[in-house]
Amino acid sequence: MIDYVNHLARMHVLVDAAAGRSNTAYVVDSRLYPNLAVDIIVPWLAQLVGVETATRLFLLASQTLVVTGAIALEIVVRGRHQLSGFAALTALYSLPFLWGLLNFEFGCGVALWAIAVWIRYRDGRWQAQIALHTIFVVVLFVSHLFGLGIYGLTIGCYEASRIAGYRQAARTLAVMGFPVVALYVYLIWSGGAIGKPVFDWWFIFKLVWPLLVMNGYNLSLSIALALTIAALLLFLGYNRVFGLTRPAILIGSGFLVAYLLMPTRLFDSAYSEVRLIPAIMTILPAFLTVSWPSRSVQSVAALVAVTIILVNAASIASVWSAYRSDYAEMIESFHLLPPGSTILIARSDGSGGVDTPMFYAPTLAAHYANAFVPSLYNVSGPIKKAPSKSRFEIEDSRDYLPTPISQLNSASGGGPAPAHVRGWRTDYDYLYVVGDQTVSIPDHLTIMMGSRRFSLYSIGK
Incomplete structure (x- = not known):
């Protein structure tokens, strides 16, 4: 499901914090x-x-x-x-x-x-x-x-x-x-x-x-x-x-x-x-x-x-059963991420339907890789971004969805894009592209892992 995986990621962050394994990119605000x-x-x-x-x-x-x-x-x-x-x-x-x-x-x-x-x-x-x-x-x-x-x-x-x-x-x-x-x-x-x-x-x-x-x-x-x-x-x-x-x-x-x-x-x-x-x-x-x-x-x-x-x-x-292996591969990809990495999630402009179960899967990196993913859903909830991550705040709830590739290209050329995406080439370390994998990928990205439903890229600085 779309939001289920995001809820699951937030539950991991809450339980990790209670056990003394806090992800410093997030704070618990009860x-x-x-x-x-x-x-x-x-x-x-x-x-x-x-x-x-x-x-x-x-x-x-x-x-x-x-x-x-x-x-x-x-x-x-x-x-x-x-x-x-x-x-x-x-x-x-x-x-x-x-x-x-x-x-x-x-x-x-x-x-x-x-x-x-x-x-x-x-x-x-x-x-x-x-x-x-x-x-x-x-x-x-x-x-x-x-x-x-x-x-x-x-x-x-x-x-x-x-x-x-x-x-x-x-x-x-x-x-x-x-x-x-x-x-x-x-x-x-x-x-x-x-x-x-x-x-x-x-x-x-x-x-x-x-x-x-x-x-x-x-x-x-x-x-x-x-x-x-x-x-x-x-x-x-x-x-x-x-x-x-x-x-x-x-x-x-x-x-x-x-x-x-x-x-x-x-x-x-x-x-x-x-x-x-x-x-x-x-x-x-x-x-x-x-x-x-x-x-x-x-x-x-x-x-x-x-x-x-x-x-x-x-x-x-x-x-649901068709995605079991994809989630396993997604979790395996988190082992490639250094702790404290900053991750952006993107998708093709036409992604939807059966692509949606992958939309928030990379948010699980907040637990498995101790990473920061700004689209970890936290509207009116107990998890907030740490003050050091305030520039990644997402103002419109629709922008919690993976960023369309067209917006990444627009931001690269100085065009309109959500605030947390405008400096994506310098602000983020890694990019996950979920859903349709036939989309044209922006330049200066190095592929680290490819799958039928997602790809992980390193963003060149």
Whole structure:
């Protein structure tokens, strides 16, 4: 996955620092950030099983939370499980999860359980409701702010569908809002941050994301799966399998409005509206009524759903397994780097799709070679660049991706380029080119290791 490897590199740096093996190019800055689930859980778990296994277990736990949380929500709402498990498994390798946004996936799973608990205890003792709500708000706030937003949007729409008067509305709003306001005040007081105030709207993508969201490696397969899901929904609608409840209408409308209004980049966090798609896929089925007209209709629906799930999972597994030898070669290449080296990652301008799992692989050099890689992702997190590396600060989160070769050539000629790239020939010791290896490489580079998915070059001074 794209960001997974970057998270893994950061986990290594955190664990190394705790063990007294600090990489002097980075400093640990422990503050409250609304994006810390993996940074809290994995270093602790790594003491028992190692960093790589701990990170895999965190991913597995996140996926388990998503699927079981969707099922639990449907059982709480309708008293039985019929749809939500299928829907959650269908969404499990959608783009936001496939990109390796680990904290978001964990937060989404926790949010599903939190919604289920809210509905289960909403009519119970108010003390228990406040206590449980506060616990989930704190966990979600620390895990990922977007998970808290999904939770708040869903229970807000649910409560709006059941409103009985102004007094009840005021009490519910106070219960929902107080712990969030308290945490935000503490965040500001402690010097933490949500992210940079960057907001970009790319409205044209809102029309195509539903087609692109199902598979990040194969565009044709993603479109085919999305169209198959649409056909399945039309088939079920024609057979009047689903019924809309008032909560389903309000929750669906709330998510649609949020999807249309939300910036593509929110607090410099990219693809914000895309994250709403797997969220609504795992939430909305719980609030639908289901009535199967015949066993044959039910069997056809189950067969199509299982086929979608298995085809997508097989596609993802084939890509992941194909990269095992490439990651092994990448780690072997780190032995060629002197400790303290400064590394830049580049790619061809057209790289994407199946090239993306290599985009952040060289960031692992921060652990294996004690190197400095400025694109080791640290936005709103506990790892910061050391003051001596301040000139390598990346201002736009999109520039954490490998630098296109065209930007390197532009910078060499004095043309426009991100600040951390402008002096790349003198500022960096080594260059990794990941992805497409047929690209034309800039002059004055000496190849040290070549592979089918990456090459390592020494930069001539």
